[in-house]
Amino acid sequence: MEVHGYQILEGLLYTKEHEWAKQEGAVVKIGITDYAAKTLNDVVYVAAPKPKSKVVHMKSMGTVESIKAVSEVYSPISGEVARNNGDLDTHPELVNKAPYGEGWLVEVTPSNFAAEAKSLLDAKAYAAYLNTLLAK
Amino acid sequence: MRPVSRTTQLYDYHAKHAKLTEFAGYDMPLWYSTTTEEHLAVRNDSGIFDVSHMARFEVGGEHATGFLEELVPTSVESQPPGKAFYTLLLNERGGIIDDLIIERLGADRYMVVVNAANHQADLRHMMDRAPSGLAIRDMTEDSAMIAIQGPASSASLQPLTDLDLSQLKRFRCAEAKVAGEDALISRTGYTGEDGFEVIVYRTSTANPQGALKVWDRLASTSAPCGLGARDSLRLEAGLPLHGSDIDQETDPFEADLTWVMTAGKTGYVGAGALAKYRDHGPATVRRGLVVESGIPRHGFEITVDSSPVGSVTSGTFSPLLRKGVALCRVKSDRSALGDRVGVLIRDARQDGTITKPPFYDERLYGWKRQKGN
Numbered sequence: 001m002e003v004h005g006y007q008i009l010e011g012l013l014y015t016k017e018h019e020w021a022k023q024e025g026a027v028v029k030i031g032i033t034d035y036a037a038k039t040l041n042d043v044v045y046v047a048a049p050k051p052k053s054k055v056v057h058m059k060s061m062g063t064v065e066s067i068k069a070v071s072e073v074y075s076p077i078s079g080e081v082a083r084n085n086g087d088l089d090t091h092p093e094l095v096n097k098a099p100y101g102e103g104w105l106v107e108v109t110p111s112n113f114a115a116e117a118k119s120l121l122d123a124k125a126y127a128a129y130l131n132t133l134l135a136k
Numbered sequence: 137m138r139p140v141s142r143t144t145q146l147y148d149y150h151a152k153h154a155k156l157t158e159f160a161g162y163d164m165p166l167w168y169s170t171t172t173e174e175h176l177a178v179r180n181d182s183g184i185f186d187v188s189h190m191a192r193f194e195v196g197g198e199h200a201t202g203f204l205e206e207l208v209p210t211s212v213e214s215q216p217p218g219k220a221f222y223t224l225l226l227n228e229r230g231g232i233i234d235d236l237i238i239e240r241l242g243a244d245r246y247m248v249v250v251n252a253a254n255h256q257a258d259l260r261h262m263m264d265r266a267p268s269g270l271a272i273r274d275m276t277e278d279s280a281m282i283a284i285q286g287p288a289s290s291a292s293l294q295p296l297t298d299l300d301l302s303q304l305k306r307f308r309c310a311e312a313k314v315a316g317e318d319a320l321i322s323r324t325g326y327t328g329e330d331g332f333e334v335i336v337y338r339t340s341t342a343n344p345q346g347a348l349k350v351w352d353r354l355a356s357t358s359a360p361c362g363l364g365a366r367d368s369l370r371l372e373a374g375l376p377l378h379g380s381d382i383d384q385e386t387d388p389f390e391a392d393l394t395w396v397m398t399a400g401k402t403g404y405v406g407a408g409a410l411a412k413y414r415d416h417g418p419a420t421v422r423r424g425l426v427v428e429s430g431i432p433r434h435g436f437e438i439t440v441d442s443s444p445v446g447s448v449t450s451g452t453f454s455p456l457l458r459k460g461v462a463l464c465r466v467k468s469d470r471s472a473l474g475d476r477v478g479v480l481i482r483d484a485r486q487d488g489t490i491t492k493p494p495f496y497d498e499r500l501y502g503w504k505r506q507k508g509n
Contacts, residue, residue: 041155041364042170044453045431045460047482063482065431067171067453068364096170 001123003130006035009100013076013117014126015058020100021076021120027107028077032064034099035130040066043095048073048084048105055079055108057116062105064095076120079110144188145280145344146351154362160252162189164363171364175455178327178369179501182286183361184354187326188347191255192275192335193248199267200244206265207405208238209388211398215240220309220322223396225250225261226406230387234258235378237333239309239322247309247320247335249281251378265405278340280347284358285331285369287505292357293332296350297321306330306503315353317346326366328373328494330503371452371461373502374424374493380434381422381449381463389418390465420446421471423464424493430481431460432488438464439478439485445470448479454495460486461495 001008012020018036022029037043045065055061055075062073084106087094095103110116121129141163150156154165165186167174177183195204204212210223217240225233234254239247250258255276262272284293290301299312299321309322318337325331339346367377376382382391387410401407425432425448432451437444446466454461462479470477475490498504 041167042172044172044455047430065453066364067175067368067455068166070431070433 001127003127004134006033006038006130007100008034008123008127008130010123012100012123013120014123015074015076015120016129017058017072017074019074019076021117023113024107026109027082028079028110028113029104030076030106030108031099031104032073032095033126036064036071037096037099037103040064040069040071040096042066043092046088046092046095046105048088049081051081051083053081055081055106057112057119064105073105075108077108077110077116078112079108081106082109083107143341144186145339145341145347146186146188147341148344149348149351150186153360157363159363160189160255162252164189165360167362167364168360171362171368172455174359174361174365175368175372177359178286178329178361178365179456179496180287182284182288182292182331182358183365184292184351184358185283185285185361185366186280186351187283187333188280189252190276190281191250191252191258192279192281193250193259193262194273194275195246195248195262195270196244196273197270198244199270200246203265203267203270204238204246204248206403207262209397209401209404209407209410211401212238212240214398217242218308218310220307220324224388224393225258226387226404227384228406228409230406230409231384232378232382232386232388232391233261233384235376235382235393237322237324239320241309241311241320247275249333253379275335278338280336280339280344280350281333282336282347282351282354283325283331283333284354285325285327285329286358287330289329289331289358292354293321293334296353301332315350317350319350326375327369328375328496328502329369368452368455371450371463372454372456372493372495374463374495376422376463377450386422387418389413390420390422392422417468419468420465421468422449423466423471424491424495425451425462425464425477425479425488426457426491426495427460427462427479427481427486427488429460430479430484430486432462432464432479432481436462437480438466438488439480440470440475442478445477456496456501463493466490
Protein backbone atom coordinates (compact mmCIF):
# COMPACT_ATOMS: atom_id res chain seq x y z
CA MET A 1 0.00 0.00 0.00
CA GLU A 2 0.99 3.62 -0.35
CA VAL A 3 0.60 6.58 2.00
CA HIS A 4 1.39 10.05 0.61
CA GLY A 5 3.58 8.36 -2.00
CA TYR A 6 5.48 6.25 0.53
CA GLN A 7 5.40 2.52 0.06
CA ILE A 8 4.45 0.24 2.94
CA LEU A 9 4.72 -3.54 2.61
CA GLU A 10 2.21 -5.97 4.06
CA GLY A 11 3.66 -8.68 6.25
CA LEU A 12 6.37 -6.56 7.87
CA LEU A 13 6.42 -5.13 11.37
CA TYR A 14 7.18 -1.43 11.84
CA THR A 15 8.41 1.01 14.48
CA LYS A 16 7.32 4.60 14.94
CA GLU A 17 10.97 5.49 14.23
CA HIS A 18 10.45 4.11 10.70
CA GLU A 19 12.33 0.81 10.82
CA TRP A 20 10.88 -2.48 9.62
CA ALA A 21 11.42 -6.07 10.79
CA LYS A 22 10.62 -9.32 9.07
CA GLN A 23 10.99 -12.81 10.43
CA GLU A 24 12.83 -15.11 8.03
CA GLY A 25 13.33 -18.49 9.66
CA ALA A 26 15.68 -18.22 12.61
CA VAL A 27 16.58 -14.59 11.97
CA VAL A 28 14.77 -11.27 11.76
CA LYS A 29 15.75 -8.97 8.92
CA ILE A 30 15.79 -5.23 9.69
CA GLY A 31 15.79 -2.15 7.50
CA ILE A 32 14.42 1.37 7.27
CA THR A 33 11.11 2.22 5.63
CA ASP A 34 10.54 3.88 2.28
CA TYR A 35 9.42 6.98 4.15
CA ALA A 36 12.69 7.10 6.16
CA ALA A 37 14.78 6.55 3.04
CA LYS A 38 12.95 9.19 1.01
CA THR A 39 13.12 11.69 3.86
CA LEU A 40 16.89 11.25 3.99
CA ASN A 41 16.81 11.85 0.21
CA ASP A 42 20.05 10.13 -0.78
CA VAL A 43 21.73 7.70 1.55
CA VAL A 44 25.51 7.91 1.17
CA TYR A 45 26.74 6.04 4.24
CA VAL A 46 25.42 3.27 6.47
CA ALA A 47 26.97 2.41 9.84
CA ALA A 48 25.36 -0.93 10.74
CA PRO A 49 26.37 -3.05 13.74
CA LYS A 50 28.91 -5.81 13.10
CA PRO A 51 28.09 -9.53 13.35
CA LYS A 52 28.00 -10.85 16.93
CA SER A 53 27.23 -7.42 18.39
CA LYS A 54 24.12 -7.12 20.55
CA VAL A 55 21.20 -4.92 19.63
CA VAL A 56 18.45 -3.89 22.01
CA HIS A 57 14.76 -3.26 21.33
CA MET A 58 14.27 0.43 20.46
CA LYS A 59 17.87 1.39 21.22
CA SER A 60 20.12 2.92 18.58
CA MET A 61 22.02 0.28 16.62
CA GLY A 62 23.66 2.49 14.00
CA THR A 63 23.19 5.37 11.62
CA VAL A 64 22.08 5.95 8.08
CA GLU A 65 23.46 9.17 6.64
CA SER A 66 22.66 11.38 3.70
CA ILE A 67 24.94 14.17 2.51
CA LYS A 68 23.21 16.58 4.87
CA ALA A 69 21.76 14.51 7.68
CA VAL A 70 22.50 11.73 10.15
CA SER A 71 19.63 9.48 11.16
CA GLU A 72 19.79 7.04 14.08
CA VAL A 73 18.50 3.55 13.41
CA TYR A 74 16.62 1.96 16.30
CA SER A 75 16.50 -1.82 16.49
CA PRO A 76 12.92 -3.09 16.40
CA ILE A 77 13.99 -6.15 18.40
CA SER A 78 16.67 -7.40 20.80
CA GLY A 79 19.20 -10.03 19.83
CA GLU A 80 22.57 -10.70 18.27
CA VAL A 81 23.55 -9.54 14.79
CA ALA A 82 23.99 -12.60 12.56
CA ARG A 83 24.94 -10.74 9.38
CA ASN A 84 24.96 -7.21 8.05
CA ASN A 85 24.46 -6.11 4.48
CA GLY A 86 27.99 -5.74 3.12
CA ASP A 87 26.66 -4.46 -0.21
CA LEU A 88 25.83 -1.19 1.49
CA ASP A 89 29.54 -0.45 2.05
CA THR A 90 29.96 0.18 -1.65
CA HIS A 91 26.30 0.77 -2.61
CA PRO A 92 24.55 2.68 0.17
CA GLU A 93 22.10 3.97 -2.45
CA LEU A 94 20.42 0.53 -2.29
CA VAL A 95 18.66 1.82 0.81
CA ASN A 96 16.89 4.35 -1.42
CA LYS A 97 16.38 2.03 -4.37
CA ALA A 98 15.00 -0.92 -2.45
CA PRO A 99 14.45 -0.11 1.23
CA TYR A 100 12.49 -3.35 1.80
CA GLY A 101 14.73 -5.46 -0.45
CA GLU A 102 18.42 -5.13 -1.29
CA GLY A 103 18.66 -2.14 1.02
CA TRP A 104 18.16 -4.21 4.20
CA LEU A 105 20.59 -3.39 7.05
CA VAL A 106 21.07 -6.41 9.35
CA GLU A 107 19.83 -9.86 10.21
CA VAL A 108 19.43 -10.46 13.92
CA THR A 109 19.00 -13.68 15.88
CA PRO A 110 16.23 -12.53 18.21
CA SER A 111 16.30 -13.11 21.94
CA ASN A 112 12.76 -12.01 22.83
CA PHE A 113 10.92 -11.70 19.55
CA ALA A 114 7.45 -12.88 20.54
CA ALA A 115 7.12 -10.32 23.34
CA GLU A 116 8.78 -7.41 21.50
CA ALA A 117 6.81 -8.00 18.30
CA LYS A 118 3.64 -7.09 20.19
CA SER A 119 4.87 -3.52 20.60
CA LEU A 120 5.56 -3.15 16.86
CA LEU A 121 3.04 -1.93 14.28
CA ASP A 122 1.64 -4.00 11.45
CA ALA A 123 1.43 -2.46 7.97
CA LYS A 124 -2.06 -1.09 8.56
CA ALA A 125 -1.17 0.51 11.88
CA TYR A 126 2.05 1.99 10.45
CA ALA A 127 0.09 3.40 7.51
CA ALA A 128 -2.33 5.03 9.92
CA TYR A 129 0.57 6.40 11.97
CA LEU A 130 2.27 7.82 8.86
CA ASN A 131 -1.01 9.38 7.79
CA THR A 132 -1.35 11.18 11.12
CA LEU A 133 2.28 12.28 11.02
CA LEU A 134 2.04 13.72 7.52
CA ALA A 135 -1.34 15.33 8.07
CA LYS A 136 0.28 17.75 10.52
CA MET B 137 7.42 31.60 19.39
CA ARG B 138 8.83 31.20 15.93
CA PRO B 139 8.77 34.00 13.40
CA VAL B 140 6.83 33.36 10.22
CA SER B 141 9.17 32.26 7.45
CA ARG B 142 9.91 34.59 4.61
CA THR B 143 9.89 33.43 1.02
CA THR B 144 11.90 34.38 -2.01
CA GLN B 145 10.31 35.38 -5.30
CA LEU B 146 10.78 31.86 -6.63
CA TYR B 147 8.89 30.24 -3.76
CA ASP B 148 6.00 28.97 -5.89
CA TYR B 149 8.46 27.07 -8.08
CA HIS B 150 10.25 25.59 -5.06
CA ALA B 151 7.02 24.62 -3.31
CA LYS B 152 5.93 22.75 -6.42
CA HIS B 153 9.24 21.03 -7.23
CA ALA B 154 11.42 20.82 -4.13
CA LYS B 155 11.58 19.53 -0.60
CA LEU B 156 11.63 22.73 1.46
CA THR B 157 13.68 23.67 4.49
CA GLU B 158 13.94 26.73 6.67
CA PHE B 159 17.23 28.63 6.36
CA ALA B 160 18.03 32.05 7.87
CA GLY B 161 14.32 32.70 8.23
CA TYR B 162 13.47 31.77 4.64
CA ASP B 163 11.59 28.78 3.23
CA MET B 164 14.19 27.48 0.81
CA PRO B 165 14.57 24.43 -1.44
CA LEU B 166 16.66 21.65 0.16
CA TRP B 167 16.65 19.40 -2.90
CA TYR B 168 14.64 18.91 -6.08
CA SER B 169 15.85 15.43 -7.15
CA THR B 170 18.66 14.27 -4.90
CA THR B 171 21.56 16.21 -3.42
CA THR B 172 24.03 13.85 -5.11
CA GLU B 173 22.47 14.30 -8.58
CA GLU B 174 22.36 18.07 -8.20
CA HIS B 175 25.94 18.14 -6.91
CA LEU B 176 27.20 16.15 -9.88
CA ALA B 177 25.16 18.24 -12.34
CA VAL B 178 27.16 21.29 -11.20
CA ARG B 179 30.51 19.48 -11.36
CA ASN B 180 29.86 18.00 -14.81
CA ASP B 181 27.36 20.31 -16.49
CA SER B 182 25.45 23.20 -14.89
CA GLY B 183 23.02 23.87 -12.09
CA ILE B 184 20.99 26.86 -10.88
CA PHE B 185 20.41 28.01 -7.32
CA ASP B 186 17.96 30.52 -5.90
CA VAL B 187 20.20 32.63 -3.68
CA SER B 188 17.75 35.50 -3.31
CA HIS B 189 17.89 35.08 0.47
CA MET B 190 21.41 36.54 0.44
CA ALA B 191 21.30 40.22 1.37
CA ARG B 192 22.22 42.84 -1.21
CA PHE B 193 23.10 46.43 -0.40
CA GLU B 194 23.77 49.11 -2.98
CA VAL B 195 26.28 51.61 -1.62
CA GLY B 196 26.61 54.91 -3.40
CA GLY B 197 27.79 58.47 -2.98
CA GLU B 198 31.04 60.34 -3.28
CA HIS B 199 32.38 58.80 -0.05
CA ALA B 200 31.46 55.23 -0.99
CA THR B 201 35.00 54.06 -1.76
CA GLY B 202 36.49 55.56 1.38
CA PHE B 203 33.64 54.17 3.46
CA LEU B 204 34.15 50.58 2.23
CA GLU B 205 37.92 51.03 2.48
CA GLU B 206 37.52 51.43 6.25
CA LEU B 207 35.37 48.29 6.53
CA VAL B 208 37.45 45.62 4.81
CA PRO B 209 41.09 44.44 4.80
CA THR B 210 41.15 44.34 1.00
CA SER B 211 42.09 47.44 -0.97
CA VAL B 212 38.87 48.84 -2.46
CA GLU B 213 40.36 51.82 -4.21
CA SER B 214 42.59 49.63 -6.40
CA GLN B 215 39.62 47.63 -7.75
CA PRO B 216 38.53 48.98 -11.12
CA PRO B 217 34.83 49.40 -11.92
CA GLY B 218 33.59 46.07 -13.25
CA LYS B 219 35.55 44.12 -10.65
CA ALA B 220 34.04 41.87 -7.97
CA PHE B 221 36.05 40.72 -4.97
CA TYR B 222 35.71 38.47 -1.96
CA THR B 223 36.52 40.06 1.38
CA LEU B 224 35.66 40.16 5.08
CA LEU B 225 33.89 42.47 7.49
CA LEU B 226 35.87 42.48 10.74
CA ASN B 227 35.08 43.64 14.24
CA GLU B 228 37.52 45.65 16.38
CA ARG B 229 39.06 42.39 17.66
CA GLY B 230 39.77 41.27 14.10
CA GLY B 231 36.96 38.66 14.31
CA ILE B 232 34.98 37.95 11.17
CA ILE B 233 31.51 39.54 11.22
CA ASP B 234 30.85 38.13 7.77
CA ASP B 235 32.43 37.16 4.49
CA LEU B 236 31.08 38.89 1.42
CA ILE B 237 31.42 39.84 -2.20
CA ILE B 238 31.73 43.48 -3.19
CA GLU B 239 31.07 44.41 -6.81
CA ARG B 240 32.35 47.74 -7.99
CA LEU B 241 29.77 49.06 -10.44
CA GLY B 242 31.23 52.52 -10.95
CA ALA B 243 33.62 55.02 -9.38
CA ASP B 244 31.23 55.66 -6.46
CA ARG B 245 28.77 52.80 -6.72
CA TYR B 246 29.01 49.30 -5.25
CA MET B 247 26.89 46.21 -4.73
CA VAL B 248 27.63 44.45 -1.44
CA VAL B 249 26.38 40.85 -1.20
CA VAL B 250 26.37 39.22 2.25
CA ASN B 251 25.13 36.07 3.99
CA ALA B 252 21.39 35.88 4.71
CA ALA B 253 22.00 34.96 8.34
CA ASN B 254 24.01 38.18 8.86
CA HIS B 255 21.73 40.52 6.93
CA GLN B 256 20.74 42.78 9.85
CA ALA B 257 24.09 42.59 11.69
CA ASP B 258 26.00 43.62 8.57
CA LEU B 259 23.56 46.41 7.79
CA ARG B 260 23.90 47.79 11.33
CA HIS B 261 27.70 47.55 11.16
CA MET B 262 27.65 49.54 7.94
CA MET B 263 25.03 52.09 9.02
CA ASP B 264 26.94 52.79 12.26
CA ARG B 265 29.96 53.86 10.23
CA ALA B 266 28.26 55.57 7.30
CA PRO B 267 29.29 59.19 6.72
CA SER B 268 26.60 61.72 5.84
CA GLY B 269 25.81 61.82 2.15
CA LEU B 270 26.37 58.10 1.75
CA ALA B 271 23.42 56.05 0.50
CA ILE B 272 23.06 52.45 1.61
CA ARG B 273 20.06 50.89 -0.05
CA ASP B 274 18.89 47.44 1.02
CA MET B 275 18.03 45.82 -2.33
CA THR B 276 17.19 42.39 -0.94
CA GLU B 277 13.42 42.72 -1.18
CA ASP B 278 13.24 44.31 -4.59
CA SER B 279 15.66 42.14 -6.48
CA ALA B 280 16.24 38.42 -6.89
CA MET B 281 19.52 36.52 -7.16
CA ILE B 282 20.17 33.35 -9.12
CA ALA B 283 23.48 31.47 -9.33
CA ILE B 284 24.32 29.48 -12.47
CA GLN B 285 27.25 27.19 -11.73
CA GLY B 286 29.24 24.54 -13.56
CA PRO B 287 31.38 24.05 -16.66
CA ALA B 288 28.31 24.54 -18.90
CA SER B 289 27.02 27.61 -17.03
CA SER B 290 28.15 29.98 -19.77
CA ALA B 291 26.27 28.00 -22.42
CA SER B 292 23.16 28.06 -20.22
CA LEU B 293 23.19 31.80 -19.51
CA GLN B 294 24.50 33.20 -22.82
CA PRO B 295 21.24 32.79 -24.81
CA LEU B 296 19.46 35.02 -22.26
CA THR B 297 21.77 38.02 -22.56
CA ASP B 298 23.48 40.22 -25.13
CA LEU B 299 26.50 40.59 -22.87
CA ASP B 300 29.36 38.54 -24.33
CA LEU B 301 30.08 36.21 -21.42
CA SER B 302 33.38 35.08 -22.93
CA GLN B 303 34.59 38.63 -22.24
CA LEU B 304 33.43 38.58 -18.61
CA LYS B 305 36.40 37.08 -16.79
CA ARG B 306 36.29 35.47 -13.37
CA PHE B 307 35.52 38.03 -10.62
CA ARG B 308 34.29 40.59 -13.11
CA CYS B 309 30.80 42.03 -13.20
CA ALA B 310 28.59 44.00 -15.57
CA GLU B 311 25.03 45.28 -15.71
CA ALA B 312 23.09 43.87 -18.61
CA LYS B 313 19.68 42.62 -19.69
CA VAL B 314 18.91 39.00 -18.80
CA ALA B 315 15.76 37.59 -20.40
CA GLY B 316 14.76 41.20 -20.97
CA GLU B 317 15.15 42.15 -17.29
CA ASP B 318 17.65 44.66 -15.93
CA ALA B 319 20.29 42.68 -14.11
CA LEU B 320 23.80 42.59 -12.68
CA ILE B 321 25.90 39.61 -13.78
CA SER B 322 29.07 38.64 -11.96
CA ARG B 323 31.36 35.71 -12.74
CA THR B 324 31.38 34.45 -9.16
CA GLY B 325 29.94 31.64 -7.09
CA TYR B 326 30.12 29.33 -4.11
CA THR B 327 30.78 25.95 -5.71
CA GLY B 328 34.40 26.09 -6.88
CA GLU B 329 33.17 25.86 -10.48
CA ASP B 330 33.07 28.45 -13.20
CA GLY B 331 29.76 30.25 -13.03
CA PHE B 332 27.71 33.37 -12.61
CA GLU B 333 25.55 35.10 -10.07
CA VAL B 334 22.75 37.19 -11.54
CA ILE B 335 20.95 39.86 -9.58
CA VAL B 336 17.61 40.55 -11.27
CA TYR B 337 16.57 44.13 -10.58
CA ARG B 338 13.06 45.51 -10.02
CA THR B 339 11.29 42.32 -9.08
CA SER B 340 9.65 41.49 -5.74
CA THR B 341 7.51 38.84 -4.04
CA ALA B 342 4.48 40.93 -5.06
CA ASN B 343 5.78 41.06 -8.64
CA PRO B 344 8.02 38.04 -9.15
CA GLN B 345 7.46 37.65 -12.90
CA GLY B 346 10.92 38.91 -13.83
CA ALA B 347 12.69 36.52 -11.49
CA LEU B 348 10.49 33.59 -12.54
CA LYS B 349 11.12 34.30 -16.22
CA VAL B 350 14.91 34.21 -15.75
CA TRP B 351 14.67 31.07 -13.58
CA ASP B 352 12.35 29.20 -15.96
CA ARG B 353 14.53 29.90 -18.96
CA LEU B 354 17.68 28.81 -17.14
CA ALA B 355 15.91 25.71 -15.82
CA SER B 356 15.49 24.47 -19.39
CA THR B 357 19.26 23.97 -19.63
CA SER B 358 20.51 23.82 -16.02
CA ALA B 359 19.46 21.55 -13.16
CA PRO B 360 17.67 23.33 -10.28
CA CYS B 361 19.74 22.72 -7.14
CA GLY B 362 18.83 23.08 -3.48
CA LEU B 363 20.69 24.11 -0.36
CA GLY B 364 21.83 20.51 0.16
CA ALA B 365 23.97 20.59 -2.98
CA ARG B 366 24.98 24.19 -2.30
CA ASP B 367 26.50 23.06 1.00
CA SER B 368 28.19 19.90 -0.32
CA LEU B 369 29.62 21.81 -3.31
CA ARG B 370 31.05 24.65 -1.24
CA LEU B 371 32.50 22.17 1.25
CA GLU B 372 34.11 20.06 -1.48
CA ALA B 373 35.62 23.29 -2.83
CA GLY B 374 36.86 24.15 0.68
CA LEU B 375 34.90 27.41 0.87
CA PRO B 376 34.07 28.38 4.46
CA LEU B 377 30.53 28.90 5.72
CA HIS B 378 30.19 31.84 8.09
CA GLY B 379 28.59 30.72 11.33
CA SER B 380 30.14 27.24 11.07
CA ASP B 381 33.75 27.44 9.88
CA ILE B 382 34.41 31.10 10.59
CA ASP B 383 32.69 33.49 12.97
CA GLN B 384 33.11 36.61 15.11
CA GLU B 385 35.66 34.75 17.25
CA THR B 386 37.79 33.74 14.25
CA ASP B 387 40.19 36.17 12.60
CA PRO B 388 41.57 35.98 9.03
CA PHE B 389 44.76 34.26 10.25
CA GLU B 390 42.85 31.52 12.05
CA ALA B 391 40.46 31.29 9.11
CA ASP B 392 43.37 30.86 6.67
CA LEU B 393 41.99 33.80 4.69
CA THR B 394 44.94 36.18 4.96
CA TRP B 395 45.02 36.37 1.15
CA VAL B 396 42.15 38.87 1.31
CA MET B 397 44.38 41.25 3.30
CA THR B 398 46.02 43.65 0.88
CA ALA B 399 49.71 43.93 1.81
CA GLY B 400 50.48 47.13 3.68
CA LYS B 401 46.85 48.16 4.13
CA THR B 402 46.08 49.72 7.52
CA GLY B 403 43.33 51.81 9.03
CA TYR B 404 40.41 49.42 8.51
CA VAL B 405 38.26 48.12 11.37
CA GLY B 406 40.18 45.27 13.05
CA ALA B 407 43.57 46.17 11.57
CA GLY B 408 44.98 47.06 14.99
CA ALA B 409 44.04 43.72 16.50
CA LEU B 410 45.61 41.80 13.62
CA ALA B 411 48.95 43.57 14.08
CA LYS B 412 49.69 41.09 16.89
CA TYR B 413 50.48 38.46 14.26
CA ARG B 414 53.54 40.33 13.02
CA ASP B 415 55.80 38.10 15.10
CA HIS B 416 53.89 34.85 15.40
CA GLY B 417 51.08 32.94 13.73
CA PRO B 418 47.70 31.99 15.21
CA ALA B 419 47.29 29.16 17.74
CA THR B 420 44.73 27.36 15.60
CA VAL B 421 44.08 27.41 11.89
CA ARG B 422 41.39 26.28 9.43
CA ARG B 423 42.26 23.22 7.37
CA GLY B 424 40.67 20.52 5.26
CA LEU B 425 40.29 16.96 6.46
CA VAL B 426 39.64 13.72 4.57
CA VAL B 427 38.59 10.63 6.52
CA GLU B 428 38.93 7.02 5.39
CA SER B 429 35.59 5.85 6.76
CA GLY B 430 32.46 7.54 8.07
CA ILE B 431 31.31 11.13 7.68
CA PRO B 432 32.79 13.84 9.92
CA ARG B 433 30.19 16.31 11.22
CA HIS B 434 30.26 19.65 13.03
CA GLY B 435 31.81 19.37 16.50
CA PHE B 436 33.55 16.00 16.07
CA GLU B 437 36.87 15.84 17.92
CA ILE B 438 40.19 15.58 16.08
CA THR B 439 43.05 13.84 17.87
CA VAL B 440 46.73 12.98 17.51
CA ASP B 441 47.91 10.10 19.72
CA SER B 442 44.59 10.34 21.58
CA SER B 443 45.15 13.99 22.53
CA PRO B 444 42.64 16.52 21.20
CA VAL B 445 44.16 18.88 18.61
CA GLY B 446 41.01 20.41 17.15
CA SER B 447 37.50 19.84 15.92
CA VAL B 448 35.41 19.60 12.78
CA THR B 449 33.59 22.83 11.92
CA SER B 450 31.55 21.40 9.02
CA GLY B 451 31.64 18.08 7.26
CA THR B 452 29.88 16.12 4.57
CA PHE B 453 30.19 13.21 2.19
CA SER B 454 32.04 14.18 -0.98
CA PRO B 455 30.22 12.78 -4.02
CA LEU B 456 33.43 13.08 -6.07
CA LEU B 457 35.83 11.47 -3.58
CA ARG B 458 33.18 9.08 -2.22
CA LYS B 459 34.63 9.88 1.21
CA GLY B 460 33.85 12.00 4.22
CA VAL B 461 35.46 15.45 4.01
CA ALA B 462 35.42 18.37 6.41
CA LEU B 463 36.68 21.77 7.24
CA CYS B 464 38.20 21.85 10.68
CA ARG B 465 40.04 23.99 13.17
CA VAL B 466 43.29 22.45 14.39
CA LYS B 467 46.28 23.55 16.45
CA SER B 468 48.76 25.26 14.15
CA ASP B 469 51.56 22.85 15.08
CA ARG B 470 49.32 19.99 13.97
CA SER B 471 48.16 21.61 10.74
CA ALA B 472 50.84 20.49 8.29
CA LEU B 473 49.41 19.15 5.05
CA GLY B 474 49.50 15.36 5.04
CA ASP B 475 49.49 15.10 8.86
CA ARG B 476 47.66 11.99 10.03
CA VAL B 477 44.97 12.55 12.62
CA GLY B 478 42.14 10.64 14.25
CA VAL B 479 38.51 11.72 14.09
CA LEU B 480 36.07 10.50 16.67
CA ILE B 481 32.96 9.39 14.78
CA ARG B 482 30.34 7.72 16.95
CA ASP B 483 32.78 6.37 19.56
CA ALA B 484 35.16 4.98 16.92
CA ARG B 485 38.40 6.68 15.94
CA GLN B 486 38.70 6.94 12.16
CA ASP B 487 41.90 7.74 10.27
CA GLY B 488 42.04 11.14 8.67
CA THR B 489 44.51 13.33 6.79
CA ILE B 490 44.96 17.10 7.02
CA THR B 491 44.72 18.69 3.59
CA LYS B 492 44.41 22.00 1.86
CA PRO B 493 41.09 22.15 0.00
CA PRO B 494 39.64 21.98 -2.60
CA PHE B 495 39.25 18.27 -2.06
CA TYR B 496 38.93 17.48 -5.77
CA ASP B 497 41.66 17.28 -8.40
CA GLU B 498 41.82 20.82 -9.80
CA ARG B 499 42.99 19.54 -13.18
CA LEU B 500 39.63 17.76 -13.55
CA TYR B 501 37.13 19.86 -11.59
CA GLY B 502 36.57 23.46 -10.60
CA TRP B 503 37.00 26.67 -12.54
CA LYS B 504 40.71 26.10 -13.08
CA ARG B 505 40.12 22.77 -14.79
CA GLN B 506 41.84 22.05 -18.07
CA LYS B 507 39.37 22.68 -20.84
CA GLY B 508 38.23 19.66 -22.79
CA ASN B 509 37.99 17.39 -19.74
